[in-house]
Amino acid sequence: MKKIILCCLLLSTILAANAGKSYFSKFSGPYLGQKPTGTDSLSGQSTTGVPLMLTYVANMGVMVSSGDFKVLIDGLFDKPSQYYRVPSPDTLKAVMKGEAPFDGIDLVLFTHKHSDHFDAALAVRYMEARPEPILVAPSDAVEAMRKAAYDWSRIEPRLVPIDLKVGKNVKREVACIPLTVVRT
Template sequence: MQYLRRSFLAFFLILPFSIFGQKATYIANSGVLIQSGSINILIDAFFTDGKGRFLTPESSQLDAMVAGRPPYNNLSLALATHAHPDHFSPQQIGKLLFTNKKLNCLATPQVVDSIEAVMDDFESIHDRTLTFPLSRSWKTYTQEGLTVQAAYARHAGKSNAKIQDLIFIIEINGKKILHLGDADMDTDRFEELKLDFEEIDIAFVPFWYMTNFYGGEFVRQHIAAKKVVAVHIPDNYNQESLDKIKKFVPNAIIFERPGQSVTF
C-alpha cells in the first residue's frame, strides 16, 4: 500500500512534463508565449503598431510583460525576429530589459540599433541585447535550460529586401520550436538551412506560406514540423482565405484569437 501510494505520488510529480507537455499561447500577429516547465519565452510579442491590418497586444498585456506578472513571470528570454513595427517596438523591448535586469534579448543588429536610437540609458541594457554577425550559417546561443539556433533569411517581399530576419530554433526540455519571423519562402535558402533534418516539434509559420498548393508542399518538405501553426493572420481575415490554409495544410492550427493555445 505504502509503495502504491509512493508510485502514485511519483506519477503526479512527473505529470506536468509527461502529459501537459509544453504550451504556446497566441499573443497577437506573430507574437507567441512559449511555456515549458519553469521557462517562459516571448517571441515577437513586444509591439504596439499593427500597421492597421494586424492585431496588437493590449497595453495591459504589455505592462504585465514588463512587470513580470503571470503568465509572463519567470521570463527567460525575449526574441525579436526583425525590426518591423508589427513584430517589435524598440520602446517596449527597451522598457522590458531596463526593468528585468537579468533578461536577455536575442535579435537582429537592426533591432538592437533601433533600441539604441530611442533609449536614453541604452548603456544599462547594452550587454543584454544580443545579436549575431550577418552570415549564412546557423549560430548557437545557450543559457540555462535552453538553446537557440539562429540563422538569417531574406525578409519576404522585394520592398523589404534590406530587412534582416532571423529564423529561430529554440530547444527546451528536448522539444524544438521554430519561428520564421517574416522569412521569404525561398527554396534555395531553405535547402541550405535543412530544417527538415531538425525534427521540429512545432513551427510558427506566416499564413501566406499555406494559402496555395505549392506553399503547402513547401511547408511539408522544407519545414516538416510535427505541428504547424499559422500566424501573422490579418485582423478580420475572411473565412474563404482561412479555408485555403485548412485545404492546403489540413493539420495546421490557425492562431487568430489572442489567448488561444496549443500544447506540444
C-alpha cells in the first residue's frame, strides 16, 4: 500500500497520559544531519526563545506548534480499533470546532491514508468547518476526500495532493511552513 511520509519533524514516540494535553514543552532530542539554523548546537532547541510544543491527539496524531504556527499531523480519524487509540470525544470536538489548544491551525498533514491516521469524511468535515487551514496529503488520500465531499469546490483550493515515487522527495512551502516530503 502506498505510503508517503511527510518529514516535517521526526516524531518517534509520543507518550502522554491524556489526549489533548501537552507534556512536551520543548523538543529535546537530537537533530539529524547538519545543525538546523537558529538552534543551540548542544540541545537542538530554538535559540529564538520560541518553544516547540507537541499536543498529543491519539495514536500517532499530534499537533505541533511554535510561535504563531500550528500544524496538525495525522489527527483526524475516529474509527475505533483494538490496535490503536482514537481521539477522545472531547479532543475530537475541540479539534473540529477549533477550540483551544486546537484553534488557529495553519496546516493539516496526513502521512498516509490508513484508518489510524486519516478518515476522509472527517477530514472533509473539518476542512468545511475550518476555512483557514491548508491540507497536505498523499494524492490517494485527497482522492478519498473528493469522493466523500458533498461540495468539493468549497475545499479543493486548500488541498495540496502529493504524488511521489518510492525513494523520491520534494520540498514545498505551504502556509509559510517549509516541508520536505519523502516517499518511503
